[in-house]
Amino acid sequence: MKLVQTIPILLLVFLLHSCSNTPKQITNTADYNNYLHVKGNKSITFANNEIDFWQKKFDAAPNQISYLSLIASNYATLFEYTGDIKNLYKTEALLTQSNQAYQYSKVSTIRSLARNYIAQHRFKEALQLANKALAIGEGLKETQKLLFDVQMELGNYPEAARNLNALRNLKDYDYLIRIAKWNDHKGDLKTAISFMEKARTIAEKEDNKVLKIWSYSNLGDFYGHAGRIQESYDSYLKTLAIDPNYSYALKGIAWIVFSHERNTKEAKRIVEAIEVTHNTPDFYLLKSQIAQFEGDTASELANKNAYFAMLKSLNYGAMYNKYNVLIYADAKATANKALEIAKIEIDHRPTPDSYDLLAWSYYNLGKNQKALEIAQKYVAGKSFEPKVNYHLAMIYKSNNLAEKVKPIKSQLLESIYELGPNLDQKVTQL
Secondary structure (H helix, E strand, O other): OHHHHHHHHHHHHHHHHHHHHHOOOOOOOOHHHHHHOOOOOOHHHHHHHHHHHHHHHHOOOOOOHHHHHHHHHHHHHHHHOOHHHHHHHHHHHHHHHHHHOOOOOHHHHHHHHHHHHOOEEEEEEEHHHHHHOOOOOOOOHHHHHHHHHHHHOEEEEEEEEHHHHHOOOOOHHHHHHHHHHHHHOOOOOHHHHHHHHHHHHHHHOOOHHHHHHHHHHHEEEEEEHOOOHHHHHHHHHHHHHHHOOOHHHHHHHHHHHHHHHOOOOHHHHHHHHHHOOOOOHHHHHHHHHHHHHOOHHHHHHHHHHHHHHHHHHOOOOOOOOHHHHHHHOOOOHHHHHHHHHHHHHHHHHOOHHHHHHHHHHHOOOOOOOHHHHHHHHOOOOOOOHHHHHHHHHHHHHHHOHHHHHHHHHHHHHHHHHOOHHHHHHHHOOO
8 A cells, every 4th residue: 555655646746846847938939920931121121222322322433432331331231130241241341441541540430340350250450440549539439439349359358347437327328238248247147137227228218229129139148148038038029029130039039949948849940930031150050959959960960061061161260260169179080170279269369268168179188187277277267158167167077176066067057048958967967
């Protein structure tokens, strides 16, 4: 009789455990289905018409250099919506031509080219241009915003802080989004969200479409990092309600479906719909992650190969170095290649995250002590990115530093959503 009485209790415990591990359904296909197959894109149509209009004006009057920046800004719009790298390079060519004509004397055009370089991950060149604009002195506040942005990318945090402090104005949208980024960098996500919400309020009061899109989509990211998945989803939907073609928000929803709800079929459906209009290499990597979680090794490899084929056919410069290191480091046959790229990335941007790539490469080459030396000097306590801290925990573990692994593991267990399902079991086993 004891056995009969015990079975229901065990079953109850099992059911309770299962319920506690079942992710709460957040998404609803009815909320976003219409955004998966939007006919046309008003922003792209407008940009193409503007390019045609101003190009004809410039052809008729080549001395009107100001037209070049107008054409360039519309190519930048095309890049934003299509992901076509050729549009980013066309923007660069036009802005370079414009700056040469002005003999690098017009700060707004200098800053525009610097921002183009940031998008290309040419951070040192962007800093040179920012300093050139600073030396001219005109439009100082705008130049200080640029300097903050590029110094953050380069890991020059004291300089970034000085420029941020010079901008201090809690009623200014541009300051608020930067102080939010600063606090996120420091690991204070709660404060970062608070400032971003203040920026969102300003965008809503001004009813500024561009600022609202930027605020909602970035809050979608921040809320996700904080584990506030429902608010993350709602923010992405608000973004799409303003701009149905904003693929970044759809990608955010795809991640919720995949990482939180573990619905791989629906996540793939969303990603494949985005790719039709916004085809970039990172979507192949996301599909590869999904395939890995499904245990579909053939599809996982096929998507990685498609990713590298796209990088080979189009010149993306250093834009995907980070991803390349992480992929190459995973296999012994390519671990040395990962190390080479990690060294290049440190030269481009000597941040804690870049040094993490170097340490991780050494770790995957079996050089645990070397990995530990780099991680302790350049990474530990300097980055709050979950993936970076997972690498740090693995490096500590390989050096028999269990006491250092434990606190990191507890943090990582709270960051499984951000890390993704493929690292769930690996974190548990730390």
